[in-house]
Amino acid sequence: MGPTKQGADSQFSGVFSVLPTPFTSEGAIDIVSLKHVVDLYINAGVNGLTALGVTAEVSRLDDRERDLVLETVIAHVGARVPVVAGATAEGTMTCVELCRQAKARKASAVMVSPPRMGKLNSDAVVAHYHAVASAVDMPIVVQDYPPASGYTVEPFLLLRIAREIPHAQTIKLEDPPTPLKTARILAEAGDLKLSILGGLGGAYLLEELMAGASGVMTGFAYPEMLVEVVKLFRGGHTLKAADAFYRYTPLLRFEAQEGIGLAIRKEVLRRRGALLYPGVRPPGPNLGASTRDALDQVVGWMRKQGVEWT
Numbered sequence: 077m078g079p080t081k082q083g084a085d086s087q088f089s090g091v092f093s094v095l096p097t098p099f100t101s102e103g104a105i106d107i108v109s110l111k112h113v114v115d116l117y118i119n120a121g122v123n124g125l126t127a128l129g130v131t132a133e134v135s136r137l138d139d140r141e142r143d144l145v146l147e148t149v150i151a152h153v154g155a156r157v158p159v160v161a162g163a164t165a166e167g168t169m170t171c172v173e174l175c176r177q178a179k180a181r182k183a184s185a186v187m188v189s190p191p192r193m194g195k196l197n198s199d200a201v202v203a204h205y206h207a208v209a210s211a212v213d214m215p216i217v218v219q220d221y222p223p224a225s226g227y228t229v230e231p232f233l234l235l236r237i238a239r240e241i242p243h244a245q246t247i248k249l250e251d252p253p254t255p256l257k258t259a260r261i262l263a264e265a266g267d268l269k270l271s272i273l274g275g276l277g278g279a280y281l282l283e284e285l286m287a288g289a290s291g292v293m294t295g296f297a298y299p300e301m302l303v304e305v306v307k308l309f310r311g312g313h314t315l316k317a318a319d320a321f322y323r324y325t326p327l328l329r330f331e332a333q334e335g336i337g338l339a340i341r342k343e344v345l346r347r348r349g350a351l352l353y354p355g356v357r358p359p360g361p362n363l364g365a366s367t368r369d370a371l372d373q374v375v376g377w378m379r380k381q382g383v384e385w386t
Contacts, residue, residue, distance in 0.1 A: 087158055087184070088217065088246040088271040090123030091302045094295035096342055097132045097145055098351045105141055106352060111152045113350040118156050120299040123291070125153060126187060128162035130224055131295050131338050136357040142174075146181050158184030160217055160293075164224060166191050168204050172211040185215035187248060189224040198233050202240060209243045216243050217293075221250040221275065231261045238268050248293050250275040255283040262288045277337065278302055279328050282321045285309045296331070297344040298324060323381050326374045339363045340371060348386065 095117070098109035117125060127149045128134045128142060137145065150159050161178035163186040165171040175186045188208055190201045208216060218237055220229045228251055238245045249258055249272050258272050273293040274284040281292050282305060291306055301324045308317035331340045339362050342354035356362055363371075375385060 087124070088215070088273065089290035090306055091121075091291055091299055092124040092126050092160060092273065092293040093117040093120075093122045093299050093302075094126040094129040094131055094275075094293060095149060096295060096338070096345065096351075097134075097137065098342075099353065099355050099357060101353050101355065103355075103357060105137075105144060107144075107148055109351045109353070110145065110148055113345060114149060114152050116345070116348065116350045117299050118153070121303040122157065122299050124158040124160060124184070125149065126160040126162065126293055127183075129187065129295070130162070130221065131341070132162065133338070133357055133360065134162055134164075136360070143177065143181075146178065146183065150181050150183060160185045160187050162187045163208075164189040164191075164219065168207050171204065172207055175208050175212045175214075179212045179214055183214070185217055185246070186212065187217040187219050189219040189221055190227075190229060192226040198236070201229075201233060202237055205237050205241050205244050209241045214243065215246060216241070217246045217248050217273075218244050219248045219250070221248070231257060231264060234261060235264060235268070238265070238270060245269060246271040246273065248273050248275050249284075249289070252276065252280070254280050255287040258284055258289050259287040277328060277332050279332055281305055282309070282318055285317075286314075295341060296328070297341050297348065298327070323378065323383050326377055330371065330374050336361055336363070336367060340367070343368070343371065 095113060098106040100106045127146050146161055153159055161183035163171055163174035163178055165174055171188060178186050191204055222228050234247055245268060251257055254274055271290040273291050274281055274289050275294050278292050278294045278296045292302055296302060301320060304320045305317045308320060331337045339356045342351055343363055345351045346354040
């Protein structure tokens with residue numbers, strides 16, 4: 077097959093920032109901080125936002141809180157950028173209902189991971205997406221994130237979903253090695269107008285763009301860097317894009333620590349003035365003194381490289 081025409085000119089390209097859910101020190105949702113973090117990302121020049129993603133601690137929110145977050149985000153964003161709403165659920169009926177709620181709230185799209193199953197069944201996965209597409213006439217971002225789905229979604233299945241369901245031609249690809257998988261999917265896509273967005277904290281953004289990705293969907297606390305890298309790369313300035321990217325590698329690497337990464341991201345957003353309190357809901361771990369000290373060292377090293385911390 078020849079090279080695919082990618083969806084880089086679609087609404088699902090560039091940088092989509094995944095919003096955290098801010099909490100007060102008592103554990104309630106902090107609406108003021110949620111609005112502040114929305115403004116931080118939009119003012120950085122992102123192309124869109126994602127609410128109720130995995131790193132929004134969505135599994136720790138009840139139904140009322142989910143609706144409050146989505147309502148707040150969409151109302152505060154207005155018409156500035158599109159908003160994708162996470163709607164993953166283990167049951168198809170539950171997923172459909174979450175998607176209907178997202179549409180009622182005027183979300184621009186929904187993001188759905190394949191449901192967890194005891195044994196991988198490709199037909200059941202495809203049927204799940206068919207049910208969503210039949211229930212809501214809106215774009216579907218297929219999230220390929222094994223920790224959420226419980227298994228690795230092979231390229232053939234992602235392509236089958238995209239071919240059978242025109243609404244599901246955007247993939248959030250978080251199954252490393254992501255550059256290799258991105259290139260493989262696009263090479264086999266034929267005439268499909270796919271948009272593939274990286275994730276994983278933006279750790280492989282540059283290589284994903286080189287492999288043909290349309291952009292990235294992540295909550296990295298410095299979206300300015302992501303926006304700059306995508307802009308420079310698209311402008312043909314690959315070396316400048318690499319320079320912009322690698323100046324932030326210490327923080328990307330530090331934030332990628334399993335288990336504690338979200339707490340680090342929230343602390344950086346607190347230091348940037350977006351969050352009043354950086355706490356993660358139990359049983360998620362919060363930062364101890366040693367991790368805070370290490371973050372201080374990372375910030376110091378990056379400042380020496382000319383990175384401004386504002």
